[in-house]
Amino acid sequence: MKLSKYPGCVLAICLLLANTVATKAQDTWSLQRSVDYALANNIDIRQQSVQKRLAELTLKQSKLVQIPTLSGGVNGNFANGRSIDPNTNSFITSAVTSYSAGLSAGANIFNFFYQQNVIASNKYNYQAQDKLLEKARNDVAFNIATAFLQILLNTEQVHISEVQVKLTMDNLANTKKLVIAGSVPESNQADLEAQLATDSVTLVNAQNQVIQSTLQMKALLNLSFDQPYVPQIPDNIAEIPLPRLDEVDPEMVYSAANSNNPLIKADQLLVKSSERSYAAYRAQMYPSITASGQAYSSYANSAKNATPVSIKTVEDVQIGTVDVGASTYKVYTKSYTYNYEFSTIPLSTQLDNNFKQTLGLSLNIPILNGWTYRTNMQKAKLNIETQKLTMEKDNQKLRQDIYTAHANAVSAIQKYYAASRGVDASQKAYDFATKRFDLGLMNTIDYITTQSKLFNAQINKVSAQYDYIFKMKLLEFYRDQKIAL
Structure with missing residues (x-):
């Protein structure tokens, strides 16, 4: 067989060999390694960390104001x-x-406890930012696990496509021999060649999906796009521990999430912060x-000391009179004028x-100040209401997301069981078809159709299996606020 006639097949085989060689030359990334790297480098986490540090500085400054x-x-x-x-x-x-x-x-x-309320408000806000940082870390960890599962799913689909390509190539080789021997018409060979081209394109698309999901993972990790990322594939994906459906009842999961979900805790702290902020603005009115x-x-330098150094003049100055009998006498004293020497003090x-x-x-x-303090107090009161509504909305969304996730998990497991039965049935049909085709009792079109049904059933089963794992892990994440494979 000349492979040059089938460019799709040649491209698929080249990519497969290239990926195999690259995988052997590179180290692998486990889920835990991926999560740890993301927690240290993800941009969203780093941004939220900056917000936490800003809140910490605000709290520290409000204390030092005292x-x-x-x-x-x-x-x-x-x-x-x-x-x-x-x-x-x-x-x-x-x-x-x-x-x-x-x-x-x-x-x-x-100041009617104004500063104490400001400190308390900033303290609650800092604690809320810490919870939001925890939420960002949890979200990134879950997103990493989701992307990791997506890479595994796409890789599994590549493996199925590779098997399909190899199977079609084997059938084509056998058919060529039968055509040369004159046992089957040449149209059978042409049909299998067309099927090989289709299967090769499917393989190339599956490999491209692996590349795309890997790029998504690198973006989450904030990893250089030219740096290799090869996931550490579990030996058996079916052995990943999953909770039973009765262990993730939606109301039970919601109760657990309501007590340990960092976003809900952050909302509660922000309500307290806004209440203390209102008290601080109210204190400003007193x-x-x-x-x-x-x-x-x-x-x-103009301040001088005057020191007399010599007598300048001497004069007799009358200072009064004295009556003695019928006579009046003038009284004089000496008046001295000095020469002074001045020096800077x-x-x-x-x-x-x-x-x-x-x-x-x-x-x-405060008497009249343009109604500033009263307006600030009223704004702070409205902010309390806004924060409470935000908390109520987040609670409502959390409950809705959990119930939706539970419904999706129930649907996913049913789809997986149905897909598994579909694979078993398709495999039996394909085995019978292979025997009939080898005996010349089935035409090539019907045989290819049976083969395609098996291929699609295998793809559907793998997709359903990973979808089921993801849905159950999502419920587990809501319940425990952690993710593990």
Whole structure:
């Protein structure tokens, strides 16, 4: 037989050999390895991790706000011309260089528990983000398991297609011999050649499905698309442990999911967070008491010490009179005018002389502020209602998804049992057809039709089996919030 006449067959065989060689040269990925890698690299998980860290920083900052504020500052100033002397507070006309430094502190004494409610709200929000991160991790783990099963299903379909191609090739080889011997007409050979081309195309499509599902897995893993991914195929897919249907009753599964589902827990925490946020906004409408303090000192080069160095003039100055009898006598004293020497007061002396401290208490009473506080409080109250409705909606969807999954699981197991019976029946029909075909009692078209029915029945059984496994694992995931094969 010249394979060049059947390009589809040649392509299928080449791809099969290439995949076989590649698989032997590469390490394999188990489901657990895939999940662990995804938990460390998946983009959705990393994004949710960032949200959790942001919530943690917000919580930390709201706690640190309770610590009194403290700030310091240093100022420098140069003035030339007519200006105020910072030392005497009088006008002078000269160049003055001055410096000042100070510390100021403030503390919130009482604010009707506003900050405590803010902290509590941020704490609940942080816990909710932690639960949402847990949900993201669970969702990714389940998606990885789903993609893993899809790869296994597609790989199994490739194996069935390979068997079909080999079987058709064997039949074609035998038919060719019979044609040469003149036992069967040449049209039988042509029919099998057409069937081989069809089976080869089916094999190529099945191999492409493996490639597509592998690319989907790489996207979930955030794995480089040029990096190989070969799944570790279980020895027997039928041995994967599955719960019984009575162990995953929908109401029982919902009860378990309602208590351990991270999304439901996150909704409950977000409701608590919004309630505390409402209490915080309400506290803003009441008076608050704050304390403040300041320590301050300054220096200026215009501050001078005047030291007398010599007497400039001496004058007699009358300071009063004295009556003695009928006579009045003037009283004089000496008035001295000195020559002074001026020197700048030292820095340490000025800082000590100018050092001052203040303490204060203030009462802030909100009266009119554009209705801001009241509007914020009303918005926070509506946010509570929104969060409660979100929680109710998520609960409703969870119950609906569980009941739908249970109904699908019941349908899937019935389809699997039906598909299994279909394979048994198709196999018997094919065995009888093979014997009749070998004896020349069945034409090629009928034989190919019987063979195709067996092939389709095998494909349907494999699809039904994996669909059943997936549906049962979905119920198990809702119940336990974990996935394993």
